[in-house]
Amino acid sequence: EPEVTQTPSHQVTQMGQEVILRCVPISNHLYFYWYRQILGQKVEFLVSFYNNEISEKSEIFDDQFSVERPDGSNFTLKIRSTKLEDSAMYFCASSEGFGTTNYGYTFGSGTRLTVV
């Protein structure tokens, strides 16, 4: 079964440092997403990406965040200057879009980011 792959599984970084979280979505999917989940809280939408550009972003996704699909395969989330409150599990997801049950949504296994 095709899967969404995320690396690393766990990243520890110092406050103020830049981090890049990497994802390889399912190859025939068209929509790509990042979600995050702070420990004990709900899964929150960060950003969606379609046709090589951001299609929607939440108010969490401020200027410190950016996304890229540099080579048609990887999908990255960059946090420019990490804060303690950025510590969370970050999930990448991809979707086929309309016409399928659940829109063919698949989540990766996540990257646990710890900012110290």
Add this chain to the structure above:
Amino acid sequence: RKEVEQDPGPFNVPEGATVAFNCTYSNSASQSFFWYRQDCRKEPKLLMSVYSSGNEDGRFTAQLNRASQYISLLIRDSKLSDSATYLCAGSGGSNYKLTFGKGTLLTVNP
């Protein structure tokens, strides 16, 4: 503004019990609804899509009431392996983003 709200839980039930989870949503633009299961520190995994006519998958039954903006999940004959957090989610708009509830923790005890 909370778009999706769930029973706070936690639910502790014995094996074999029937348990029901409820979820309300406030965004009437939401078009599709889902139940996800999330194990501790893992990604959400789709359990069921939810249809207005109600749908069943083995021991699991999901229901959607658009008039009341209400979603439910019923688990019959619960197993130890059903222990997890159950998330309801709504989706709408052109980007198919999901809006999740906070989740309800279920523990099935032997």
